[in-house]
Amino acid sequence: MISFIKGILDYMTEEWIIVDVNGIGYKIYISSSTVSKLPSVGKEVKIFTHLQVKEDELALYGFMSQDELNMFERLISVSGIGPKGALGTLSTLSPADLCMAVITEDIKTLSSAPGIGKKTAQRMILELKDKINTLEAVGLGGETVLEVQQNGTAEEAIFALTALGYSRVDAAKAVKEVFKEDMSVEEMIKAALKKLALI
Known part of the structure; x- marks a missing residue:
């Protein structure tokens, strides 16, 4: 098993890169989100890999x-999702957004991936759902899940926002950002809508 490859970024396309490790070029398929994080050609890079x-x-x-690697390996464990489908999903959704979408059963967000x-x-x-726990989502920045589940007003606001057509993940993030204990549902919805308008 090759856990990671560290070397010089020799060549880059939208779908794959070549990393030169002591004169041997490794072709590695990547997501578009990975492309945006890569250094320029000729610089050293460390890539976590799945063979x-x-x-x-x-x-x-x-x-x-x-x-990202952990989420990729979970995605390809789902029947009907191959490596290309998993890469496409990770090009659209971050690991944190994927965790939240699975935990909150947000079909709209998940089906936004190609x-x-x-x-x-x-x-x-x-x-x-059984492979992703709430604590992991919190570790990935999805602390919204815990707070939302523990607050009825926030849950009502999120429900209203999803009824307006927003995904549960986006609605939960917006409510998290504007949340104050003494807010009414209406105030929370109005404030969250302003946040969502800026996305």
């Missing part, structure tokens, strides 16, 4: 963080 073994080929998939329809999103929730 996919098939009968006719070996393929490396790479990520800038261990969190190639992920409503049925696949439901399967993701079903197969990943």
Whole structure:
């Protein structure tokens, strides 16, 4: 198992890179979110990798963080999602947003990823919910989940925002940012809508 590759970024496209490690070039498939975090060609880079073994080929998939790699490996464990589908999902959603979407059963957010329809999103929730706990979401910056579950007013505001067409993840983030203990549901919705208008 190749856990990571550290070397010089030799070549880069939108879908893959080549990393030169002591004169050997490793081709690594990446997500578009990884592309945006890469250094310029000629600089040193460390990529966390997953080695996919098939009968006719070996393929490396790479990520800038261990969190992204962990989420990729969970996504490809879902029946019907292959490495390309998992990369596409991580190009659209961060690990924190994915965790929150799974925990809150936010089908709309999950199906915003390319190639992920409503049925696949439901399967993701079903197969990943037990593998992603709330504490992990908090560690990834998804502390909204805990606070929302513990506050009825915030939950009502989030429900109203999702009824207006916002995803549960975006609604929860907006409510988290404006949340004050003494706010009414109406005040919370108005303040959250202003935040959402700026996104």
